[in-house]
Amino acid sequence: MSAALELRGLTVTRRDRRVLEGVSFGAERGEMLGLVGPNGAGKTTLLRAALGLQRREGGEVWLGGAPLERLSDARRAFLAAYLPQERRVAWNMPAEDVVALGAVGLPAHQALAVARECLEQLEVGALARRGVLDMSGGERARVLLARLLATGAPLLVADEPAAGLDPEAQMLILERLRARARAGAAVVVTSHDLALAARACDRIAVLHSGALAALGAPRDALSPKVLATVFGLEGALVDAPGGLVLSARRLTAQRTPASVDGMAEASVAPRAGEPYA
Template sequence: MAAWTIEGAQARHNGARRGKALVLDDVSLSVAPGEVLGVVGPNGAGKTSLLRAGLGLMPLEAGQALLGGRPLARLNPVDRARLVGYLPQERRLAWNLRAVDVAALGAPDLPPGEALAVARERLARVGISELVDRGVLDMSGGERARVLLARLLATRAPLLVADEPVAGLDPDAQLLTLDLLRAEAAGGAAVVVTLHDLGLAARCCDRVVVLNRGRVAADGAPMEALSPAVLEAVFKLDGALIDTPAGVVVAARRTLSLSASPLGEGLSHPAYRVPGTYPPIGIAVVAEAGAAPGSGVA
């Protein structure tokens, strides 16, 4: 039985009137215990909306979500909290609580002493045991991200959902984060993670769902879901997945010039036409159309 199923989800932004564009349009997916599912897509594709709608944090106009085969709408908040651990994209915290106290919030079902013990162990897992007593507002953004990951791990929930958990982290922290989530899956949890780094998605996920304009463009094993055809149609990239000794990366070049890209309006001046590569971790994107794919593989 799937740990989490979304069937025919249709949704608009909160407060949007009918007639406004759908952010989710007949989206279906499922994730099984022991599986790591990656959700990828361009900015605005509907990744966060899918997670929120599937967890009951955003209303659905049509379709339904099920947890362990039970309709989400019929579960009370206590049962939902027991079944799901959720790490949202937003990392702002309002109070300067100690890291250990924030992480312990992930284990409200335990007595306070046991919750703190679990929190300390999870903080050690994410590599910041020396910061257990530091206030979270006195930390860097990356350190706070690790505290929130520890809180997610402290839930011990059978379904873990993380929205862009590696955003803004250094390379080692990115790989550690995904290794820890894979370890949870190895222990039987179902894990769903949204990512922008296609190389990391291909390397760390058992299955990948590609969203584009609120619809599922591909769903399958990484090599299938991130095929050259999908890279071109969805991400406007000319390239492919390449297996290296360090893991899979995406070697690609942009199919749009700077002046043709929506992000490049006003960049037609010759000063901007400088060949170069700008490779995030796990994906090599060659800016100049004439450069060879893979010439800047990270």
């Protein structure tokens, strides 16, 4: 079976600046691929170019086994769906109507049924009739992800779907995307939370200054060497009871004790004899 997404030598230039340089990789159906990299590495540009939303100077993009150029708008929408990082919604439409926008081509009542089902999956079914502008940022992020899921596309591309959310919501969102991958979709997701990405994804692609710096299983792709050269971190992904965590500090600032795993493992239970507040 052909890959859901295949990039070959993808090159993008913006305002005379080379943003992506010969990036090649693919995403198979049934796989969740994490795209990580520092700010400005070219993650969003890569996603947009991969979907034809951004002009590219060189390279090829194949969606569902066909070159992107040969796909009609409708066919492309059938093969791939996109959740942009931007969460602005212009009008205060009810959540279920917004999610139903994802189910293009279905009759209205069926689209609405799909929308409610997707909202349930993201545990915001009770908010189906609430206007999206009357929601918290976290609620809206779930609604927009539900819109992505409602497309039922074989390739789901989500740009920072979990950014700015509380830990439980972040985990829920990546869990739901992962469930879609298990159900046979290819999922490509960007994240700045390396541990979260490493835990949820089958493979990680690391982008650095517009080029692919590493690609492989999370631990291999996010090796101490990659953490140092790409992210400027001294440390490693380490096992913890809840899954992989990132234990690292900034390479230059010696005094920063940024031991994330220490925080993750810190007890939130009250000490013996201390009453719950």
